[in-house]
Amino acid sequence: MSEVLVYADHANGKVAKSTFELLTLARRIGTPVAVVLNAGDSASQVAAALAEYGAETVLTADDSVYSDYLVAPAAELLASLVDSRSPAAVLLSSSFEGKEIAGRLSVKTDSGVITDAVDIDSDLVATQSVFAGGYTVRGKVTQGTPILTVKPNSVAPEASAAAGAVEAVSAEISDAAKTAKVVSTEDKPQTGRPNLTEAAIVVSGGRGTGGDFGPVETLADSLGAAVGASRAAVDAGWYPHANQVGQTGKTVSPQLYVAAGISGAIQHRAGMQTSKTIVAINKDDEAPIFELVDFGVVGDLFQVLPQATEAINSHK
Amino acid sequence: MRIAVFVKYVPDAAGDRSFTDDNTVDRSVDGLLSELDEYAVEEALSIADDADDAEVIAVTVGPDDAVDAVRKALQMGADSGVHVVDDSLAASDALGTSKVLAATVRKIEEEEGPVDLVVTGMASTDGSMSVVPVQVAELLGRPAATFASEVSVDGQTVKIRRDGDTASQHIEVTLPALVSVTDQINEPRYPSFKGIMAAKKKPLEEYELADLGLSADVAGTAGATTEVLEVTARPPRSAGEIITDDGDGGTKLVEFLAGQKLV
Numbered sequence A: 001m002s003e004v005l006v007y008a009d010h011a012n013g014k015v016a017k018s019t020f021e022l023l024t025l026a027r028r029i030g031t032p033v034a035v036v037l038n039a040g041d042s043a044s045q046v047a048a049a050l051a052e053y054g055a056e057t058v059l060t061a062d063d064s065v066y067s068d069y070l071v072a073p074a075a076e077l078l079a080s081l082v083d084s085r086s087p088a089a090v091l092l093s094s095s096f097e098g099k100e101i102a103g104r105l106s107v108k109t110d111s112g113v114i115t116d117a118v119d120i121d122s123d124l125v126a127t128q129s130v131f132a133g134g135y136t137v138r139g140k141v142t143q144g145t146p147i148l149t150v151k152p153n154s155v156a157p158e159a160s161a162a163a164g165a166v167e168a169v170s171a172e173i174s175d176a177a178k179t180a181k182v183v184s185t186e187d188k189p190q191t192g193r194p195n196l197t198e199a200a201i202v203v204s205g206g207r208g209t210g211g212d213f214g215p216v217e218t219l220a221d222s223l224g225a226a227v228g229a230s231r232a233a234v235d236a237g238w239y240p241h242a243n244q245v246g247q248t249g250k251t252v253s254p255q256l257y258v259a260a261g262i263s264g265a266i267q268h269r270a271g272m273q274t275s276k277t278i279v280a281i282n283k284d285d286e287a288p289i290f291e292l293v294d295f296g297v298v299g300d301l302f303q304v305l306p307q308a309t310e311a312i313n314s315h316k
Numbered sequence B: 001m002r003i004a005v006f007v008k009y010v011p012d013a014a015g016d017r018s019f020t021d022d023n024t025v026d027r028s029v030d031g032l033l034s035e036l037d038e039y040a041v042e043e044a045l046s047i048a049d050d051a052d053d054a055e056v057i058a059v060t061v062g063p064d065d066a067v068d069a070v071r072k073a074l075q076m077g078a079d080s081g082v083h084v085v086d087d088s089l090a091a092s093d094a095l096g097t098s099k100v101l102a103a104t105v106r107k108i109e110e111e112e113g114p115v116d117l118v119v120t121g122m123a124s125t126d127g128s129m130s131v132v133p134v135q136v137a138e139l140l141g142r143p144a145a146t147f148a149s150e151v152s153v154d155g156q157t158v159k160i161r162r163d164g165d166t167a168s169q170h171i172e173v174t175l176p177a178l179v180s181v182t183d184q185i186n187e188p189r190y191p192s193f194k195g196i197m198a199a200k201k202k203p204l205e206e207y208e209l210a211d212l213g214l215s216a217d218v219a220g221t222a223g224a225t226t227e228v229l230e231v232t233a234r235p236p237r238s239a240g241e242i243i244t245d246d247g248d249g250g251t252k253l254v255e256f257l258a259g260q261k262l263v
Ligand SMILES: Cc1cc2nc3c(=O)[nH]c(=O)nc-3n(C[C@H](O)[C@H](O)[C@H](O)COP(=O)(O)OP(=O)(O)OC[C@H]3O[C@@H](n4cnc5c(N)ncnc54)[C@H](O)[C@@H]3O)c2cc1C
Pocket: A205, A206, A207, A208, A209, A229, A230, A231, A232, A233, A244, A245, A246, A247, A248, A249, A250, A260, A261, A262, A263, A264, A265, A266, A267, A268, A271, A281, A282, A283, A284, A287, A299, A300, A301, A302, B035, B036, B125, B183
């Protein structure tokens, strides 16, 4: 069976859930081979986690060049692996980084690239959800080595133990790839809430909060949910951009999405339309968000959210 | 300093976006400059404003109507426009489009002189792939500082801030380079009446693939590296239950969630 290269995302020895999703998809196509950059001392821990989800081989490359410069060196390494191992496909997560590695790799290998897949068949047919979720497109790469990026949270990660044999690899990185220098990095404060794109439940607030995200956060915490925001709320400076849901923010696909004080503009829908269950609280009974909901409450979020929080806490 | 800004003509997201029988995006509907490219135009213009002697060239690849995207950029203040239009470009995918854009930058360099900076949006509002900027940079062999929420140009050095989920990175590149910008970076200006009038007199160059030294199979259907097999409209979500809060809306909401086993 041919290999499928999976570009692994990891931090502090922890593999991202989205990478387990990629491995789950890769197993349908061939033998998953994970590529791990700069795991350093945590390589064995990372490899063990990858093996648990089906990585037959774990290729590790340690070189500061991968963190000193934006994406180009990682793309060169992958290009050299595509060249030497002739995989059936390369899978990456649909993050900024994943998409950019995919884009560069497609030029280097003159291959087609499909981004934002929500599913991939064993014959490499990718499913995408386009135009704010209005259409489903199935397509495939017809030239070169298929390069596919997958939206996080699109498939359920399934464990399936494999060997996870660690093999160190390296590549000669050209000077051309060492041109976008990372001069400094500032970590953002962490909230302790679940990661927005991975969370099973997301509670989002919009302009209707008037800047007070308190009721949104307390409801989220009672549900163990991540907090999202509309762009109007982000633009007003009420909530960080990293929490924005929508076309130019995150795409989420949780079990439950709660929209409070959000009108439901097409660009917002683009980021949440595929959620399993959608609930909205809005003062305006004609707000477009109500076209999407499984359950809607026409009312003031400052009344409805605290009451719901109380009911959930007493339900526990 | 010469700045090229890429502008894409896309179907209006507020209208009915759909597909034609051959599974390509229906481009007969009302279109406009991709809103995410307005940020690129704005950034290009403000970089040019701060430079001593700078010009901004708006570049689009697309069908006849796509010239509207260039016109909007000219109205906002770009100095000249380039429209690459060719029958064999229909149904181009990302890689094909990037090859044409890269060749267009080279053509501008041949005709006008060096292009110091290419500015693009973070993604198009229709395809949303975000791969064209890096593909063009890769093809041109120049550095790319992408997803910038902040850009500053100081002599030959371009610095950007790139905001990720858990950290912000500061990236530095040396000109000539490519920069892509997010919608967090600025407030795009509206064309003024004066701008709209002035745009009519600005130079607008039209090229076919042959003018760029490209063969017909570099892009379009002949150069396709991906194929769409099937397009289906998503069934509308079935209507849900909507209640009006009579003082127990929150409780009712939780009853619904409990019924769905979500709490
Ligand atoms: C290129 C582009 C990209 C974009 N990307 C995004 C994106 O990624 N994400 C995004 O969200 N938007 C995006 N937008 C913006 C989008 O078009 C909308 O402007 C935005 O989603 C509106 O946010 P909102 O629903 O919070 O605000 P509004 O549309 O102003 O809606 C506020 C709602 O709150 C309700 N309300 C007010 N007070 C209360 C109360 N006390 N209780 C209950 N309800 C109340 C009102 O009835 C109203 O429906 C984008 C736009 C463009 C052009």
